[in-house]
Amino acid sequence: MSTTPDPTYHRPVMLAECLAALQLRPDGRYVDVTFGGGGHSAAILEQLGPDGHLYAFDQDADAEQQAQQLIRGPRGDRFTFIRANFSQLHDELGRRGALGLDGLLADLGVSSHQFDTPERGFSTRFDGPLDMRMNSEHGPSAADVVAQYSEAELHRIFGMYGEVTNARTLARTLAQARNARTIHTIADLKQAIQSCVPRGKENKYLAQVFQALRLEVNEEMEVLQALLTQSAQVLRPGGRLVVMSYHSLEDRLVKNYIGQGKFFGEAEKDLFGNVQRPFESVTRKPVTATEAELAQNNRARSAKLRVAERSSLMLS
Structure with missing residues (x-):
C-alpha cells in the first residue's frame, strides 16, 4: 500500500x-x-x-x-x-x-474528491442525493433545508450566502415546488427552480444556489x-x-x-x-x-x- x-x-x-x-x-x-x-x-x-x-x-x-x-x-x-x-x-x-x-x-x-463524488451532492455537474454535508454521517442535509426551511429563511440564505439577485423569487418558487413534489435529488432541485435561472448564466447561477445551501448545511x-x-x-x-x-x-x-x-x-x-x-x-x-x-x-x-x-x- x-x-x-x-x-x-x-x-x-x-x-x-x-x-x-x-x-x-x-x-x-x-x-x-x-x-x-x-x-x-x-x-x-x-x-x-x-x-x-x-x-x-x-x-x-x-x-x-x-x-x-x-x-x-x-x-x-x-x-x-x-x-x-x-x-x-x-x-x-x-x-x-x-x-x-x-x-x-x-x-x-x-x-x-467531494466535488467529484455524485453521492455527496456538492456538484451541479451530476445528479445524486441533495446532501452537501461535509460529515455525511451527521446533521441535516441540503434536502432537509429545502424541505423544512420557511420561505423567509430560504430567502435569507440565498441572498446572504449565495448573493443570488432574485433570492426572494427563488425562495417563493422553491417553496411552491416542494408542495407539489418532494425534492430529494440535484435533478429535482434544478427542475424546481428552472424558471428562476437566467438564460446564458445557468452555471454561475446554480453555483450560487449550491453555495448558499452548502454554507447553511455545514454552518x-x-x-x-x-x-x-x-x-x-x-x-x-x-x-x-x-x-x-x-x-x-x-x-x-x-x-x-x-x-x-x-x-x-x-x-x-x-x-x-x-x-x-x-x-x-x-x-x-x-x-x-x-x-x-x-x-x-x-x-x-x-x-x-x-x-x-x-x-x-x-x-x-
Whole structure:
C-alpha cells in the first residue's frame, strides 16, 4: 500500500506558497485543519524532523481513510489525525497538550474528491442525493433545508450566502415546488427552480444556489469565525496563520479578523490609539495562484491566500 496520499483524490492548491508562508521548522508543531486529500499535510510532514509534529483535522470519513496512508508511513509517529470539525480546535489540541503551535493551515471549501463524488451532492455537474454535508454521517442535509426551511429563511440564505439577485423569487418558487413534489435529488432541485435561472448564466447561477445551501448545511461561516478566534489561542506568539478561501464571504471574514481583530464593525483601540488585534498581516494583499498552476488546476482560480503572524497581545 502506498504511504503517500492519492494525487487524484485532491490536488492541493498553492502548495509551495502555503509551505513558504508557514515558515516550517523541522522541530515545529503545526496543524492542518482541513486535511481533505492530505496533499498539504504530506508536504508539511516531509519537512518535519523527529521532534516535529503535525496535527490534522477533518470530519469526513473519506478523509480519515486517506489519513491512514500517512499514519502508516515512515513519518507516522510525527502525525496525528483528529476526526472532528475544526470548530473544536482548541479543545482537541488542548486535550493532547498541543497548544502553542508554530503554524496553522486552513484550506477552506470543498475538496476535489467531494466535488467529484455524485453521492455527496456538492456538484451541479451530476445528479445524486441533495446532501452537501461535509460529515455525511451527521446533521441535516441540503434536502432537509429545502424541505423544512420557511420561505423567509430560504430567502435569507440565498441572498446572504449565495448573493443570488432574485433570492426572494427563488425562495417563493422553491417553496411552491416542494408542495407539489418532494425534492430529494440535484435533478429535482434544478427542475424546481428552472424558471428562476437566467438564460446564458445557468452555471454561475446554480453555483450560487449550491453555495448558499452548502454554507447553511455545514454552518461554514459560523465555524470559520470559531476557527479564527481559536487560532489566536492555539498559536504561540510569532506563529503563522495561513488561510486559503474560495469566495468573498470567507475572504472578508479572514481579512477583517486579521486586520481589525474582529469580524464586523470598527476595530477596538487602546488608550494610545493602537488597534487591539491578535495578528499582524504578513501579506498586504491576498496571494493568488500563478498562471502555471491555473493551467493545471482550475480550482485554484478563485483561491485567495492570506498570511498573518500571531502577535504578543494577550487575550482575555
